[in-house]
Amino acid sequence: MSEVRRVVVQDCPGGPLLIRGADEVVGGDGTVGKVERPVVALCRCGRSERQPWCDASHRARRRRKKD
């Protein structure tokens, strides 16, 4: 009997969600991201340029609107 594979979501406060065991992540616009690594990080701040994946943009200093 095969065990049901577990998908685990880990909360990283101030950062992304880490997901283990998923095959696909469907983005807000419906595009399907294939999971190709053992753990993936999902953007939560909305600033990543590689949605749905985290690109560490949550760490970058926010641009001030002065220009």
Add this chain to the structure above:
Amino acid sequence: MRALEPDDRRPRAVPEARAFGDVDEPLRDRDFQLALWILYELHYRGFDGVDPHAEWDPLLLVSRAGLERTMEHALRELVASAGTADPVEKTGDNPADDVVLALTRMTVADGPSTVSGFLQRRATRTEFCQYLGERAIYHLRESDPQSFVLPRIDGPAKVALAELQYDEYGGGRPERLHATMFARALESLDMPTDLASYLPDVSGETLASVNVMSLFALNRRLHGAAMGHLAAFEATSSLPCGRIARGARRLKLPESVLDYYDEHVEADAVHEQLAIRSICGNLVAADPGLADDVLFGAATCLEVDGMAGEALMRRWLDERERRPEPAKRSRAAG
């Protein structure tokens, strides 16, 4: 790896005998760092024509220990004077949470790092290749030092380090081994893929940035520092790699170069969380006494990598100063 050849461009192939303590700035001294690098290499791949027993030759080990003492002393002085690793601020009863918070704060990007910003916007193709050559001594061996730490830790921290290393080592796909991806990038630019080709030109500071990983990984008492270093390294990688990838697109470099840096934007965004929370957090939860070592390692990474970046920027700006015209032309052409 292939044996090193004497450097004919210098008056002496072997520098004058120098005592270990007789080095003013060990972290910038190329002879010092190259000597240490060669001794470490005996533990990784060794050299063609060099007796493999040299790895455990007592005289060489004594020499290595002497150089390491000088190196560690210099690192501790550097970190103390920079004030990067203040003692862990106690915010509650949980030392692991304190360390996770401290590591996150230390590594918050406060603007584009000079080198990646330069590569993104200004570097010529030649300068971009110089960058790859300078980084080759690490990336051709990417993640190998940290593997020495696996048998020295236990529990959730060990599981997390194994998970991170599995990803670095291709996640079951040899063609995605990060060191192999970097070699492919070099190949696509007709650059050599053997590490020995890059040693003659690499700066003392860059050698130091690689040696510090071996120092921490090969000395069991410093395994906390090794993991703190890893956390800072991963946490300061995604954003610069994104900028470097944009630079590679601007210069229309081959796909394998883009592939390497794109891979690192996503991979290191994951690794940053694994290293800070799952490795360092769990390490300190199991042994709160490691907190200061972890932060020392992280601070060392930030300071030494910063020094190596500054050395490279100086080299580029000096070369442009000497040849302002070609640089201007290629900018206009780019």
